[in-house]
């Protein structure tokens with residue numbers, strides 16, 4: 001198989017013989033199940049609603065070897081069923097197979113669903129039954145709720161990977177190294193942030209992965225502003241201009257207000273111990 005991680009623009013649409021269609025925010029285990037039904041000339045047709053925040057558009061290709069082609073929902077949602085099929089056939093002249101999930105609907109007022117797709121498309125239509133894990137239906141919207149609750153472990157199970165966000169480094173209050181521990185402060189734009197609190201994480205800097213601990217939330221003990229700060233365990237990393245990636249593993253505790261810097265510092269040192277123990281026990 002010659003197809004490695006390909007950018008959609010590099011693959012000629014004429015070679016595509018099968019497609020999976022959907023929003024695909026998260027590229028979670030149910031999405032991956034759809035992709036398993038693609039052949040080696042398979043592609044992903046991603047319909048952009050503008051709300052993706054688990055794997056925003058530019059970060060999605062990382063999670064599949066199949067090239068992703070993006071379409072804007074606004075531009076295609078008015079189509080009647082036959083017009084939608086016509087568009088797909090124009091885009092992918094050699095299309096033989098379409099893969100969708102049980103709840104896939106399309107076109108004007110979402111009135112065309114899987115039965116219509118089978119009726120209108122002359123090739124093969126593969127419909128995937130609802131994928132569940134431990135009785136939880138796997139959907140982007142469900143995963144978002146677990147993240148907002150701070151239940152990273154369940155979210156990660158449904159994602160089939162560690163939830164990962166990208167950010168760029170910004171200047172902090174300048175208190176960390178002096179009064180607490182050194183942290184990299186991040187500006188996060190398009191990604192959903194988990195609940196406020198302290199998390200065991202891994203941080204990727206310049207392609208190197210480090211064990212870390214990350215605080216997200218309003219710094220209620222100091223200046224009250226919202227921050228995402230990560231402390232690399234056992235290293236003193238200087239702030240640099242690299243794009244930083246944070247993979248979430250587990251929540252340690254909620255955000256808290258402390259009576260003074262001393263108490264906060266002691267708690268941070270405890271948090272660091274918990275995180276270090278976590279990493280010792282899993283390796």
Ligand SMILES: Cc1cc2nc3c(=O)[nH]c(=O)nc-3n(C[C@H](O)[C@H](O)[C@H](O)COP(=O)(O)O)c2cc1C
Pocket residue numbers: 171172173174175176177180181183185198213214215218219220221222223229230231254255256257258264268271272
């Ligand atoms: C592991 C860790 C846990 C933290 N927990 C809290 C907390 O519970 N409450 C809080 O107000 N700030 C918390 N902070 C944030 C500190 O207030 C912050 O690191 C400090 O204000 C220094 O900020 P600076 O890096 O912008 O200088 C935490 C920071 C770290 C690294």
Ligand SMILES: Nc1ncnc2c1ncn2[C@@H]1O[C@H](COP(=O)(O)OP(=O)(O)OP(=O)(O)O)[C@@H](O)[C@H]1O
Pocket residue numbers: 021022023024025030031034099100101102103104128129130131132137138139140141142
């Ligand atoms: N749990 C699932 N089981 C089977 N198919 C699924 C499942 N979740 C999504 N799909 C299919 O994957 C494709 C992408 O769907 P979509 O982007 O709506 O995912 P989703 O996770 O259900 O998102 P949302 O929660 O926003 O509805 C669609 O064809 C959809 O039918």
